[in-house]
Amino acid sequence: MDFGYSLSPSSRIDLDLFDRNRFNTLAEIEPDVLKCMACGSCTATCTAGKYAKNSLRSAILYLQNGQDKQALEYLKPCMLCGKCFMVCPRGINTRHLILSILKIYNNAK
Amino acid sequence: MIYEGKQKIWSEYQKEIPEDHYFYVRSCIRQSFFPASEKVFLDITRNRLHKDFFETEHHTTCGGIAYHSDAIPQETSMTIIARQFALMHKYGYENYVCSCITSFGLYTETLETWREFPELEEKIKENLWESCKLEFAKPKYLAHASDLIYKYRNLIASQAKFKLIEKKSGRPLRVVEHIGCHYAKMFPSRGVGGAEYPYVLAGMIEAWGGEVIDYPERRHCCGFGFRQYLIKSNRGYSLSNTHKKFESMEPFKPDMIITNCPGCPYFLDRWQYVISEMEGKTYGENGHGIPVFTYEEVAGLVMGYDPWDLGLQVHQVGVEPLLDKMGIPYDPEKKYKGINNKDLGRPELPTCACL
Amino acid sequence: MNKNVMVIGGGPCGLEASAQLHKMGYNVILIEKEKQLGGHLAKWDRLFPEGIEAKEVLQPLVDNINGVKYFLDTEVVSINLLDKEYNVILSNGITVLSKAVLMTSGFDLFPAEKKEEYGYGIYDRVITNADLEKFFATGKDPRVVENPKRIGFVHCVGSRDEKAGNRYCSKVCCATAVKQACEMKALFPDAEIFCFYMDLRMFGRGYEDMYLKAQKDYGIRFIRGRVSEVSETLEKQVLVKAEDTLSGKPLKVTLDLLVLMAGMQNAKSGIRIGEMISMKRSDDGFFTTKGSILSLQECDKAGIFYAGACTGPKTLPDTLNEARAAAVSIHNYFNKEN
CATH class of the missing domain: 3.50.50.60 (FAD/NAD(P)-binding domain)
Structure with missing residues (x-):
């Protein structure tokens, strides 16, 4: 029945739904993904980030929160220029990481 | 769950509730939502427990709904409240008890505000004299009516005809207790048991033989939230909050819900129907909803009042499965008969959530 | 004048301070309210950052107080200033006259x-x-x-x-x-x-x-x-x-x-003693030091000294350094007075 209103969708992150296996696969080939401390340097310097939704920091966070689809959204505009690689204080090989994320998470499903 | 841990907290939040002699004020909405609750409260306290509860037809709303919906300023609601207190004083009472949780919260907030800002109290005093020519007074003790039923819970248990127990099996009923947000969330020390683990309803449930369910979203609002419900565009948000509570309590298989607020039983009851219509989902047994009660209604059931005299026929979720469990007799024919056998009509859409 | 120094609290801080003062020739009287020395450290398993075992740290601290008079299961019953010395009555019946009192009463874990x-x-x-x-x-x-x-x-x-x-x-x-x-x-x-x-x-x-x-x-x-x-x-x-x-x-x-x-948070047991002679405490509940940079070990009451977590949260190395610093401060205090 239509009452003129409906249940609001929940924006809550549910870590109980986090897909550990897939993230572990990623961490196995890209152990550096675990090193991110969310400083935001990558996003700040990103060539695409100013014009499109592109942020490696956000992508890693979404993966850790079990929100894989949103994570990929944040990597789509990436042109693999490698500027983030230069600024990452923890020396994460960001280009390599991005490619691995795409490989693992795009191939699944 | 470590029960002793809860007892420790409960012992830290106890109030010295006076035994007797109260000035009673009604809620402005409960008489239409749950028409017999206040009547039963007065009947139990006056005629069964022989206590002195006075009420006057001259009292009004506390202004809470208008205040919380941003329709009137605080000063106005304070003047309304000062008038209520003045009436109490006029009739020779010092203990003030209100039926409504929002009133209780607002009275507490007002008294605290006056304590903090004496100049505001002075101003309200003037307002009161100017508008009503009444003498300003403050209650010696402010209680919510559920505090009193809590206080008398063992007296009620000693006169109990029925218990919160499944008669057939002897199993204690699993009861969800839902506390109105304005009872203790604003001033935890003013609520029996505090704000995190309130004891006011849990104490009644224990005394009457039931088992309290502690489910993850027990602290969550019922979904009313004033502005959230009153404006239609926000109503889905109100519904979602109620939905969240039911999803959380569902695995615990509650037999019933007891509340101590005017809005909560209404929303927990009515929204079950809406959810069943929208989502096709019900939370009780056999496709029914979970019956929702006010604490006065439950006290009435325990003491053997006729369910239809308690106004249980106006609930959305049918109460019969619970009456059957408790072994309370009722006449199905009389469900929709009012005073002098007047036909009250029947619900148009008796869906799965109702009977 | 005697060279008594009363140390209140037998955790790592009190132990280290007592050992240092003893080496410097003072007559240290250390009291501990519990039945064992070591305070919280005795109840801890391993320490950050390397994960050293707590007992590996505690044992040398205990060994080092060799020669120090200490009383376990003992509390301060009263403390007051008599002329230039503090008269401390202990729960074991002993009274100590001490020119310097060092508070190493430490912290309580937040309940x-x-x-x-x-x-x-x-x-x-x-x-x-x-x-x-x-x-x-x-x-x-x-x-x-x-x-x-x-x-x-x-x-x-x-x-x-x-x-x-x-x-x-x-x-x-x-x-x-x-x-x-x-x-x-x-x-x-x-x-x-x-x-x-x-x-x-x-x-x-x-x-x-x-x-x-x-x-x-x-x-x-x-x-x-x-x-x-x-x-x-x-x-x-x-x-x-x-x-x-x-x-x-x-x-x-x-x-x-x-x-x-x-x-x-500041240990209740320390606060109780502090209140006997009105040692000042700051808004955070910890004892107020005489200065916030140069005189961290001193109370504004002559002869009262502080070390460790009774003046604010500290790591174990911080605490041990303060214990040593307090010993030096006390030594200077005795020298100045003499």
């Missing part, structure tokens, strides 16, 4: 049950940092299930929390949480481990390395957000709510164990 919304003492799966150390030492705690799948650590329990009465940072809990999280991962390799923090304060030498290791080698997930409330599920697990402030979204997770990092 975690005060944060009612975290359910310590109510939910079966909620423990504190101190409980976990005991578990590490004994391997026993009924609240730790056999094979926990998800474990959470809540930083800042009773710290940076005005409503809990403590606005300050307790300094050591972040590093302790990271250390304990790694230890739990080592014990339960299948478990997912979460640390809920507001700011990670990895200020000390080796702490940042420990944090990096926790992320990289132990896979600890750090969630920037304070746990707002905890409740129990039907399966007796704990459901935790927080905001992931980095994504700006509310978050929930069901855990098999939740560890509350209870912070530090």
Whole structure:
């Protein structure tokens, strides 16, 4: 029945739904993904980030929160220029990481 | 769950509730939502427990709904409240008890505000004299009516005809207790048991033989939230909050819900129907909803009042499965008969959530 | 004049100060209210950042007080100033006249049950940092299930929390949480481990390395957000709510164990003694030092000295340094007066 209103969708992150296996696969080939401390340097310097939704920091966070689809959204505009690689204080090989994320998470499903 | 841990907290939040002699004020909405609750409260306290509860037809709303919906300023609601207190004083009472949780919260907030800002109290005093020519007074003790039923819970248990127990099996009923947000969330020390683990309803449930369910979203609002419900565009948000509570309590298989607020039983009851219509989902047994009660209604059931005299026929979720469990007799024919056998009509859409 | 120095509190700070003062030729009288020396350190299993065993640190401290008079299970009954000496009456009947009194009364852990919304003492799966150390030492705690799948650590329990009465940072809990999280991962390799923090304060030498290791080698997930409330599920697990402030979204997770990092507050036993001779305390409840930079070991009352966590949260190395500094301050005080 239509009452003129409906249940609001929940924006809550549910870590109980986090897909550990897939993230572990990623961490196995890209152990550096675990090193991110969310400083935001990558996003700040990103060539695409100013014009499109592109942020490696956000992508890693979404993966850790079990929100894989949103994570990929944040990597789509990436042109693999490698500027983030230069600024990452923890020396994460960001280009390599991005490619691995795409490989693992795009191939699944 | 470590029960002793809860007892420790409960012992830290106890109030010295006076035994007797109260000035009673009604809620402005409960008489239409749950028409017999206040009547039963007065009947139990006056005629069964022989206590002195006075009420006057001259009292009004506390202004809470208008205040919380941003329709009137605080000063106005304070003047309304000062008038209520003045009436109490006029009739020779010092203990003030209100039926409504929002009133209780607002009275507490007002008294605290006056304590903090004496100049505001002075101003309200003037307002009161100017508008009503009444003498300003403050209650010696402010209680919510559920505090009193809590206080008398063992007296009620000693006169109990029925218990919160499944008669057939002897199993204690699993009861969800839902506390109105304005009872203790604003001033935890003013609520029996505090704000995190309130004891006011849990104490009644224990005394009457039931088992309290502690489910993850027990602290969550019922979904009313004033502005959230009153404006239609926000109503889905109100519904979602109620939905969240039911999803959380569902695995615990509650037999019933007891509340101590005017809005909560209404929303927990009515929204079950809406959810069943929208989502096709019900939370009780056999496709029914979970019956929702006010604490006065439950006290009435325990003491053997006729369910239809308690106004249980106006609930959305049918109460019969619970009456059957408790072994309370009722006449199905009389469900929709009012005073002098007047036909009250029947619900148009008796869906799965109702009977 | 006698060379008596009264040291109140037999934790690491009192032990180190006593040993130093004794070596300098003072007649130290050390009292401890518990039945054993060592304070909190005696109840701890391992220490950050390297994970050294607590007893490896405590034992030398105890050995070093060789020759110091100490009384266990002893409290101060009264203390007052007689001319230029403090007259201290102890619960064992002994009275000490001492020109200098050193407060090494330390800290109490914040009583975690005060944060009612975290359910310590109510939910079966909620423990504190101190409980976990005991578990590490004994391997026993009924609240730790056999094979926990998800474990959470809540930083800042009773710290940076005005409503809990403590606005300050307790300094050591972040590093302790990271250390304990790694230890739990080592014990339960299948478990997912979460640390809920507001700011990670990895200020000390080796702490940042420990944090990096926790992320990289132990896979600890750090969630920037304070746990707002905890409740129990039907399966007796704990459901935790927080905001992931980095994504700006509310978050929930069901855990098999939740560890509350209870912070530090000035020890009640120290406060009781302080009140006998009106030692000043600051808003945070800790004793007020004479100066905030140059005279950290002194009270504004002549002859009263402080060292360790009674003047604010401190790490163990900080505390031991203060113990030594206090010994020097006391020595200077005696020399000046003579």
